[in-house]
Amino acid sequence: MGSNKSTIVDVRVISATNHDLAKLVEEKKFRQDLYFRIKGVSVTLPPLRSRPEDIPELFGYFLKQTCEETGADIHLITEQAMKVLVGFNWPGNIRQLLNAVRTMVVMCDRDTLDVRDIPGEIHHIKRLSGTVAHREVEMTAGQSLNDVEREHIRRTLESTGNNRSEAAKILKIGERTLYRKIKEYNL
Numbered sequence: 001m002g003s004n005k006s007t008i009v010d011v012r013v014i015s016a017t018n019h020d021l022a023k024l025v026e027e028k029k030f031r032q033d034l035y036f037r038i039k040g041v042s043v044t045l046p047p048l049r050s051r052p053e054d055i056p057e058l059f060g061y062f063l064k065q066t067c068e069e070t071g072a073d074i075h076l077i078t079e080q081a082m083k084v085l086v087g088f089n090w091p092g093n094i095r096q097l098l099n100a101v102r103t104m105v106v107m108c109d110r111d112t113l114d115v116r117d118i119p120g121e122i123h124h125i126k127r128l129s130g131t132v133a134h135r136e137v138e139m140t141a142g143q144s145l146n147d148v149e150r151e152h153i154r155r156t157l158e159s160t161g162n163n164r165s166e167a168a169k170i171l172k173i174g175e176r177t178l179y180r181k182i183k184e185y186n187l
Contacts, residue, residue: 013038048097049089049091056082074105074111078113081113081114084115084122084123100119104118104119115163116166150185150187154187156170
């Protein structure tokens with residue numbers, strides 16, 4: 001840079017996009033010459049929600065990386081917390097998982113991550129992608145309000161490992177109310 005003299009360089013460019021560049025070239029919204037220069041080898045990765053089996057390994061990698069960056073000494077995550085993470089649909093994909101790990105590490109004051117360390121948008125809102133949300137609405141359409149409430153409480157208890165205090169916070173009800181509902185619904 002800053003010279004009139006040409007210099008030979010040997011570089012490899014790795015780029016990523018979530019746009020259909022070929023379509024953008026057709027629409028004249030992306031330069032064709034640049035498209036063919038960077039096209040080379042294309043690797044298409046499915047979204048994280050399509051490969052939940054990768055979440056534990058990716059989580060472990062991000063956990064190690066984040067602990068090295070922050071000096072935290074966290075090496076474990078409970079099985080119940082991992083179930084919550086694997087069950088989430090990750091609309092923000094890999095970046096959302098990385099941010100979740102960072103948040104969990106920074107906020108945790110123990111050596112093991114648990115359900116209570118999972119950020120609220122993941123722990124409180126499960127699977128809100130269009131198809132799943134639509135299916136859940138269809139499932140509840142023919143059910144009584146008591147049945148829907150019973151199922152919601154059951155799922156919340158399951159996601160917290162039957163931690164009633166945590167479940168009550170998530171459900172935004174008192175622990176005594178939750179205890180009464182557990183007895184009422186025989187959970």
